[in-house]
Amino acid sequence: MLKKLIIKLAVFFALLIIVDLILGAVIRKIYFGQNHGGAYRITYVLEQATPDIMILGSSRAAHHYIPTMMQDSLGLTCYNAGRDGSFISYANAEVNSILKRYSPKTIILDILDDEFEVRSYNIEDRVSSLLPYYKTHPEIREIVDLKSPLEKYKLLSNLYTFNALLLQSITGAVDLKNRKEEEKNLGYIAVHEKWEGEMGITDSHNEKLDSTKIKALKNIMAACNEKKVALVIVVSPAFKKYNQHYNPTVALVNEIAGSSKIPFWNYLQDTTYLNHSKLFMDVRHLNHDGAKIFTADIIKRLKAVN
Amino acid sequence: MIFNSIEFVFFFILVTLTYFILPHKFRWFLLLAASCYFYMAFVPVYILILGFTIVIDYFAGIMIENAPGKKRKLYLVFSLIANIGVLAIFKYYNFLNENLSLLLGSFDTKNPVPFLKILLPIGLSFHTFQAMSYTIEVYRGNQKAERHFGIYALYVMFYPQLVAGPIERPQNILHQFHEVKKFNYDNISAGLKLMLWGFFKKLVVADRLGIYVDKVYDHPDAHNGNTFLLATVFFAFQIYCDFSGYSDIAIGAARTMGFKLMTNFKSPYLAKSISEFWSRWHISLSSWFTDYLYIPLGGNRVSVPRWYFNLMFVFLLSGLWHGANWTFIIWGGINGLYLVLAILIKKIKWANFDTSPRARFLNAKYFLQVITTFLLVSFAWIFFRAKEVDDAFFIIKKMASFEGQIFVPEPYQVLYPVMAILILLSVETIDHYKKTHIAFFSHRNMAVRYAAYLFFAVMILLFGVFDGGQFIYFQF
Numbered sequence: 001m002l003k004k005l006i007i008k009l010a011v012f013f014a015l016l017i018i019v020d021l022i023l024g025a026v027i028r029k030i031y032f033g034q035n036h037g038g039a040y041r042i043t044y045v046l047e048q049a050t051p052d053i054m055i056l057g058s059s060r061a062a063h064h065y066i067p068t069m070m071q072d073s074l075g076l077t078c079y080n081a082g083r084d085g086s087f088i089s090y091a092n093a094e095v096n097s098i099l100k101r102y103s104p105k106t107i108i109l110d111i112l113d114d115e116f117e118v119r120s121y122n123i124e125d126r127v128s129s130l131l132p133y134y135k136t137h138p139e140i141r142e143i144v145d146l147k148s149p150l151e152k153y154k155l156l157s158n159l160y161t162f163n164a165l166l167l168q169s170i171t172g173a174v175d176l177k178n179r180k181e182e183e184k185n186l187g188y189i190a191v192h193e194k195w196e197g198e199m200g201i202t203d204s205h206n207e208k209l210d211s212t213k214i215k216a217l218k219n220i221m222a223a224c225n226e227k228k229v230a231l232v233i234v235v236s237p238a239f240k241k242y243n244q245h246y247n248p249t250v251a252l253v254n255e256i257a258g259s260s261k262i263p264f265w266n267y268l269q270d271t272t273y274l275n276h277s278k279l280f281m282d283v284r285h286l287n288h289d290g291a292k293i294f295t296a297d298i299i300k301r302l303k304a305v306n
Numbered sequence: 307m308i309f310n311s312i313e314f315v316f317f318f319i320l321v322t323l324t325y326f327i328l329p330h331k332f333r334w335f336l337l338l339a340a341s342c343y344f345y346m347a348f349v350p351v352y353i354l355i356l357g358f359t360i361v362i363d364y365f366a367g368i369m370i371e372n373a374p375g376k377k378r379k380l381y382l383v384f385s386l387i388a389n390i391g392v393l394a395i396f397k398y399y400n401f402l403n404e405n406l407s408l409l410l411g412s413f414d415t416k417n418p419v420p421f422l423k424i425l426l427p428i429g430l431s432f433h434t435f436q437a438m439s440y441t442i443e444v445y446r447g448n449q450k451a452e453r454h455f456g457i458y459a460l461y462v463m464f465y466p467q468l469v470a471g472p473i474e475r476p477q478n479i480l481h482q483f484h485e486v487k488k489f490n491y492d493n494i495s496a497g498l499k500l501m502l503w504g505f506f507k508k509l510v511v512a513d514r515l516g517i518y519v520d521k522v523y524d525h526p527d528a529h530n531g532n533t534f535l536l537a538t539v540f541f542a543f544q545i546y547c548d549f550s551g552y553s554d555i556a557i558g559a560a561r562t563m564g565f566k567l568m569t570n571f572k573s574p575y576l577a578k579s580i581s582e583f584w585s586r587w588h589i590s591l592s593s594w595f596t597d598y599l600y601i602p603l604g605g606n607r608v609s610v611p612r613w614y615f616n617l618m619f620v621f622l623l624s625g626l627w628h629g630a631n632w633t634f635i636i637w638g639g640i641n642g643l644y645l646v647l648a649i650l651i652k653k654i655k656w657a658n659f660d661t662s663p664r665a666r667f668l669n670a671k672y673f674l675q676v677i678t679t680f681l682l683v684s685f686a687w688i689f690f691r692a693k694e695v696d697d698a699f700f701i702i703k704k705m706a707s708f709e710g711q712i713f714v715p716e717p718y719q720v721l722y723p724v725m726a727i728l729i730l731l732s733v734e735t736i737d738h739y740k741k742t743h744i745a746f747f748s749h750r751n752m753a754v755r756y757a758a759y760l761f762f763a764v765m766i767l768l769f770g771v772f773d774g775g776q777f778i779y780f781q782f
Binding site for chain 2: 004011015019023148159166168193201
């Protein structure tokens with residue numbers, strides 16, 4: 001019986017290895033063969049992009065900064081690498097890869113209002129989407145290993161390397177969301193909906209901060225400092241009211257950035273936006289009208305800084 | 307240690323292999339030591355709480371069996387108070403105190419009772435209920451008191467079902483620890499297949515859905531009605547696959563060593579009424595409440611108002627069992643209310659129709675009933691998932707508007723979950739129709755079987771959420 005079990009398990013694993021090798025190779029070919037779309041943008045940011053101003057952050061970054069406006073006003077090339085679910089650890093990996101290749105003049109890091117708070121739930125960070133680059137980009141391994149110390153062993157599987165990336169790879173060819181338009185907009189995603197709901201309310205903050213995320217911020221600051229890249233940290237506008245005035249994320253960044261003389265621009269309670277719901281698409285994101293006003297403001301401040 | 311971790315895979319292989327290598331007389335010790343290690347991987351110190359109740363219930367069982375007349379009841383009550391006391395302190399103390407503070411606050415009075423700074427021991431409600439079922443069954447004379455302390459401790463601590471069930475009965479599992487389990491290919495094969503299916507449910511369905519659900523439910527102010535509708539349906543499948551996936555892995559892991567744990571889920575979303583749903587959902591808990599609370603209260607053999615009271619009471623308590631929060635109590639209340647209403651409108655009978663599986667499969671009325679049941683259950687899940695009662699009502703209000711474009715951060719964040727749900731429903735519908743369990747895994751054609759194993763293994767590698775976190779039911 002033991003022999004039967006061993007033979008059957010051996011057959012199963014042999015077949016699985018074959019499928020893993022073949023299917024993994026096919027998906028790899030599709031993945032790295034894209035020329036537009038979300039997955040392509042990761043490759044572009046990590047391996048090719050060389051703008052003077054690089055914008056990093058989550059969907060708030062993607063919807064809030066208009067690179068074409070910045071290029072026209074500042075005379076510098078600009079790219080918006082913001083993506084939904086890309087938080088501070090992911091930004092740390094991006095910075096490592098970017099600075100290994102070249103030094104942009106400025107990196108704008110857009111963070112969430114609760115970026116460093118310990119969350120009681122698991123929110124998917126884009127770190128998973130860095131798996132295809134693990135073997136070829138040693139500078140991001142430390143970040144990917146945050147997922148699990150056994151990540152390098154899991155990545156022995158070619159299929160796991162493209163975990164949750166199959167559809168993105170295919171849509172890179174099909175262009176479901178008109179991604180080509182995004183590429184024309186240099187990563188900026190315009191939304192024209194206007195928020196008609198009520199203002200969001202944050203009753204309280206979790207004052208417990210995540211040391212891993214704080215470390216990621218410090219790493220980004222140190223890397224930029226070493227390469228003489230100007231770093232600007234921004235909390236962009238939100239249509240939210242805060243019942244607790246003390247915001248631990250804002251306090252932390254004020255302290256850390258302040259001591260290193262890194263500009264920190266906090267727009268959370270800026271009445272230019274807070275009094276105009278029509279500048280938002282929802283309580284967390286500006287729409288195109290809002291983004292135009294916000295980008296103009298950022299341009300003004302960047303000019304003042306430089 | 308969580309099942310959906312690489313560490314568990316190594317742990318499982320090591321324990322199972324060692325189990326069969328060791329002579330029978332040492333196996334209980336291996337399983338007990340492995341179970342202690344498994345439990346201590348969470349918060350080590352909490353094993354002392356488990357140890358406390360194990361010692362009390364072990365001696366209580368023997369004393370109940372040996373004691374004459376009324377003393378038996380005394381020992382039983384002592385044991386129950388010890389178990390419920392632990393639950394009350396670790397799970398409900400702060401909740402009750404919080405409500406006391408609110409109550410006193412409304413009279414401008416400060417609550418003098420201090421809050422406890424304690425974490426809820428993982429799976430406390432599960433092993434406490436399992437321990438209580440032991441002393442109750444000994445008291446009822448259905449189970450002999452276990453004399454072997456190690457085996458009794460193993461009954462409470464058996465690692466596959468220690469932190470999230472199934473909540474076993476001593477009559478089913480205790481004697482199995484004494485039996486000599488031989489290496490059996492069929493058991494190992496059946497166990498591994500069940501584990502593969504459980505991992506698919508947890509990693510590909512539950513955790514994939516959880517990503518979307520968390521994004522929506524954790525920011526109620528940022529989403530519209532239609533998004534909440536989708537997130538609520540997703541949550542219904544998430545919680546089912548999270549919990550039944552755990553049960554499948556637990557039952558499968560035990561099965562590889564020859565232990566047969568009780569079935570915990572039977573395709574609950576194919577139920578055509580709320581009462582049928584509850585006979586298919588978390589069966590080990592539902593039957594626990596039926597055996598030890600509902601029937602002792604009189605069940606349905608009482609006056610009609612009392613029957614309604616019994617139902618409501620049991621479901622409110624079941625809600626409280628899930629968590630010390632009003633959201634869970636309301637969730638239980640809604641389910642109780644559904645059953646009461648079902649009794650009230652029982653006179654409105656559906657036309658008779660063939661209830662054989664084949665006829666059910668083809669019957670439109672059956673589908674209507676299944677969908678209605680699913681929607682009612684999903685509505686109640688809103689309270690289960692919402693952080694606060696206010697959030698739940700806010701979400702319901704938004705949902706009622708049926709407005710807004712569905713939040714799709716990236717197409718894959720909706721398409722992967724939909725694909726996973728469709729695969730799940732296909733497998734469950736075929737099983738339901740054919741009265742099989744994971745039919746492809748036991749197909750007579752070897753090529754089909756292997757294709758099925760490979761398909762689910764590839765699905766896990768390609769779409770599974772690895773290191774996605776704990777099982778939802780661990781918190782209970």
